[in-house]
Amino acid sequence: MHIKCDKCNATENWPSDTRLYCYYEGELALGLDLDDAPIIDMMCQTSWCYSCEQIVITEYLVPKEQIESVIESLSSDIEEFEKSLKNVTSRIDKRRLSLRIKYRLRSIERYKYISDRTVGRKQIYLNCGTPGKHEPLSEFLKHGVHVGCGGRWKESGIIGGGSCYRLPLYLYDFNAEFLGVATSENEGPYLVTEVKGA
Numbered sequence: 001m002h003i004k005c006d007k008c009n010a011t012e013n014w015p016s017d018t019r020l021y022c023y024y025e026g027e028l029a030l031g032l033d034l035d036d037a038p039i040i041d042m043m044c045q046t047s048w049c050y051s052c053e054q055i056v057i058t059e060y061l062v063p064k065e066q067i068e069s070v071i072e073s074l075s076s077d078i079e080e081f082e083k084s085l086k087n088v089t090s091r092i093d094k095r096r097l098s099l100r101i102k103y104r105l106r107s108i109e110r111y112k113y114i115s116d117r118t119v120g121r122k123q124i125y126l127n128c129g130t131p132g133k134h135e136p137l138s139e140f141l142k143h144g145v146h147v148g149c150g151g152r153w154k155e156s157g158i159i160g161g162g163s164c165y166r167l168p169l170y171l172y173d174f175n176a177e178f179l180g181v182a183t184s185e186n187e188g189p190y191l192v193t194e195v196k197g198a
């Protein structure tokens with residue numbers, strides 16, 4: 001996806017660095033196999049960086065006051081699925097419902113786990129080092145002005161297709177410290193290829 005200025009047609013693209021971001025609790029060492037390691041996916045969002053004037057990826061931390069309602073809504077989904085589960089007979093439907101329940105249970109766990117460990121700290125600006133002002137892109141697009149031109153940034157176009165190969169993992173601890181990178185060669189296991197400070 002990209003955004004386009006409605007006056008001068010300038011465009012800004014989504015960050016092209018295709019990475020996955022995760023939390024990792026523990027020590028990294030070069031060559032360490034992370035395939036069965038307790039890695040937790042980070043929730044991310046696209047944001048506008050006012051210093052770089054471009055779209056960047058930031059960590060998304062569900063606001064503390066929203067955690068309860070997110071968990072409530074997931075729990076009520078689970079209740080619904082459990083009710084339906086009693087009434088379906090086909091094996092496929094049963095399996096589908098069971099999976100939905102399982103994923104939501106896992107999400108609840110993850111929300112709790114992450115929010116307990118990140119409470120009170122700022123989000124990580126993942127591919128932009130500047131500590132300046134960032135705003136979720138959806139918010140920015142409601143008012144964002146192309147600096148020096150005066151036009152408005154508008155959403156424009158979707159880039160189709162995702163990559164299916166195993167993207168590099170960028171690992172952080174819960175205190176927002178970058179730990180290192182793990183990569184997978186030819187769909188093989190994720191091995192640590194970069195350790196911060198090593």
Ligand SMILES: [Zn+2]
Binds near residue numbers: 005149
């Ligand atoms: Zn413009």
Ligand SMILES: [Zn+2]
Binds near residue numbers: 049051056128130
């Ligand atoms: Zn920036």
